[in-house]
Amino acid sequence: MNYNSASNASEQTEQSHPSAAAVKFSKAIGKLPPNNNPLVAHKFGADPYALVFEGRVYLYMTSDKLEYDSEGNPQKNSFNSINRITVISSDDLVNWTDHGEIPVAGPQGAATWATQSWAPAAAHQIIDGQDRFFLYFSNNASGIGVLSAPSPVGPWLDPIGKALITRDTPGVEDVTWLFDPAVLVDDDHRAYIYFGGGIPEGRAERPDTARVIPLGEDMTSVVGRARVIPAPYMFEDAGIHKFNNIYYFTYCSNFDEGIRPEGSPPPGEIAYMTSSQPMGPWTYRGTILRNPGHFFGVGGNNHHAIFQFLEHWYIAYHAQTLSQAMEVPDGYRSTHLNRISFSEVDGRINEVAADYEGVEQIKLFNPYQRxxxxxxxxxxxxxxxxxxxxxxxxxxxxxxxxxxxxxxxxxxxxxxxxxxxxxxxxxxxxxxxxxxxxxxxxxxxxxxxxxxxxxxxxxxxxxxxxxxxxxxxxxxxxxxxxxxxxxxxxxxxxxxxxxxxxxxxxxx
CATH class of the missing domain: 2.60.120.260 (Galactose-binding domain-like)
Incomplete structure (x- = not known):
């Protein structure tokens, strides 16, 4: 889908041209030089998740696509037809390679049992001496599936032919939304999957719908019973990373309009908890990223992933900046990237200031290669x-x-x-x-x-x-x-x- 060509057609401007007759140059939309956010402007990409492998960052994103009414007018995103995951990668964090879309769900997808593929998570593990990559995805809010591949970009297969996490998984019976996975492969090579969300009736302050459960050595099974993560005002968007032997569980707070106790996360912000163990117990620490509406003038949900690349730490998140520039209805999101830092005193994450500028290019681009x-x-x-x-x-x-x-x-x-x-x-x-x-x-x-x-x-x-x-x-x-x-x-x-x-x- 050429998202910006229609808009560009009405925004082209006549400029002088040194080589021949004047050329009408298409204007950049969304990502304007020299800004580096959003990461790409030729397509949307939501719910980012990062995997670092052999000097590259791979970002896996929900493939938002414009929906149209019977007369061809763009409509608000219903999310009902999303059955693919987009992959982009970079080794300098500014120039991104589009690896296309993974057909995940539906008759043409790798997981034919699934109907949707939202909010992916990716992990790398060495199994029987071979690199293996795993892509976890949400089948709407009803369960979590997994694909596997020999490389970060595929080819992807469904190793179990069914959902990995369902209502039959021990410890998830009370989870409102079974979605939004995040995966940690710890230093001892043991792996854990974090997921969940939603608000049970009357329990906005303590929904208790976040979960963590160990993954099996094959990365395609779960072990034991899921544990509750008591995240205050939990809504969605599980995240996990480890820094200086501290485990950080991050999530998006809900939008309940009731009065919140002092120290609670404001609506629609990325909040976090810490622990000395991958499965808890957890201590609430605060928020690190305000809702996109605070920075870009267009709100919506908040979704993120935190990762280390070389010596620095980064947060990928989405905002409706490209769709705002295109003047289309709500719900179409684009991935952005900014640096994060930690307090040297107590390990707290310093608050992030989202912006269009983005991150610095960490290496020069080599043109003398294919x-x-x-x-x-x-x-x-x-x-x-x-x-x-x-x-x-x-x-x-x-x-x-x-x-x-x-x-x-x-x-x-x-x-x-x-x-x-x-x-x-x-x-x-x-x-x-x-x-x-x-x-x-x-x-x-x-x-x-x-x-x-x-x-x-x-x-x-x-x-x-x-x-x-x-x-x-x-x-x-x-x-x-x-x-x-x-x-x-x-x-x-x-x-x-x-x-x-x-x-x-x-x-x-």
């Missing part, structure tokens, strides 16, 4: 999709391409390091289903200094597979590209029909 075109710092007028009609959980992650780019569409990478000698050549794998076009390479802004351009003739046919001969390698010489710059790849050329898809690119 880069998936679905890697973007910013974008305008683009969408991503898998090649061919493969729409199953075992589809390769490398199948994801940037597609349906038209005149004025662009993708950009942040802080690209061309080195002192600079780039001499640029090559890209491109399919053009329309008329002739040009891919222009600009430094620092869409109409910045032109360092090279590819003339792209029509390819003919369709990009039906990743081995299709219709994908053509195009190259061009590069001049005046030294040092560190943002790089913009802009579609130019005639104003006729265009439909550019880019699979991969590299500089030399």
């Amino acid at each position: 880069v998936a075109a679905a890697t973007m710092g910013w974008s305008a007028g683009v969408k991503t999709e898998r090649l061919c009609t493969r729409d199953t959980a075992d589809a390769a992650a490398s199948d994801v391409v940037v597609t349906e780019m038209e005149r004025g569409s662009w993708i950009a990478l942040s802080k690209v390091d061309f080195g002192n000698e600079g780039a001499a050549c640029f090559t890209a794998s491109i399919f053009n289903e329309g008329e002739g076009a040009v891919l222009e390479l600009h430094l620092d802004r869409p109409d910045g200094p032109l360092i090279g351009q590819l003339v792209i003739p029509a390819s003919g046919g369709s990009p039906e597979s990743d081995i299709s001969p219709r994908w053509k390698e195009h190259s061009t010489g590069i001049t005046d590209a030294q040092g560190v710059h943002d790089i913009y790849m802009v579609i130019g050329g005639a104003s006729g029909k265009q439909g550019i898809s880019i699979k991969e690119w590299s500089f030399e």
Whole structure:
């Protein structure tokens, strides 16, 4: 779904262009350079959960998608049709690679018994000497399922063919909502799953609907009986992390409008408890992140994940900033990222100030490698999709391409390091289903200094597979590209029909 192309069409502005006739550049929506939040602006992504593996952060997100009425008008998100999970990853926290969507639930999903896939959690474990990855998901609020894979991006299979946690799981009989999992693999390799939510009648202050239960060594079974986590004003969004041998259970407080005792979490904020053991007992400590409405002027639920990447700690959370910029109805959420820190005195988490600026890029981007075109710092007028009609959980992650780019569409990478000698050549794998076009390479802004351009003739046919001969390698010489710059790849050329898809690119 190209979420921003319709909005971009009405917001394009005429600007001077150094290479040919004037080009109408599509405006970025939601994620505006140089801001780094939300993380991507070509699609939505809610309920983020982070997994760090081999120098990359993988974020798994509920795949919010625009819903329409019979006349084609966007409607408020009902969440009823969400049966996929979106995956993005980065090694610098600013340029993110879109790995596409995992078909989780429904007849075409890995878990055909499930109807929805909300609020995922991911974990890594070494089993029989092999890396194994596990993706836990909410089948609406009625249970929690699990998928497994040999890599963080799949292929994903359902190892048990049924829900992992149901009403028959010991200790969960009184849980209002069986959803929102979080998983901790401890230093001793034992694993625990945290989940739950909801408000029993008349028990807003002490819902007692949060739970923790050990996972089996296979990561696809539970052991023993779930324990209650007595989280004050618990609503949803279980989270877990460990820092300096302290276990932190984090969650979103409920929106009950009654008078709250002093020291209670305000409505819709991320609160936390601590313990010296993974299953408690727990001590309430306070809140760390106010509701998104406080920062962005648009509220809704609050959902987060806390993780360490290299030497720093981060919190991923969602807010309706992209949908607000698009002026569509409520309920469509986008993932953001900010730093967190801990008190050196007592281990408390310092309050987080959410913003559009986001986090700093932690390393320069290397252009002298084969880069998936679905890697973007910013974008305008683009969408991503898998090649061919493969729409199953075992589809390769490398199948994801940037597609349906038209005149004025662009993708950009942040802080690209061309080195002192600079780039001499640029090559890209491109399919053009329309008329002739040009891919222009600009430094620092869409109409910045032109360092090279590819003339792209029509390819003919369709990009039906990743081995299709219709994908053509195009190259061009590069001049005046030294040092560190943002790089913009802009579609130019005639104003006729265009439909550019880019699979991969590299500089030399």
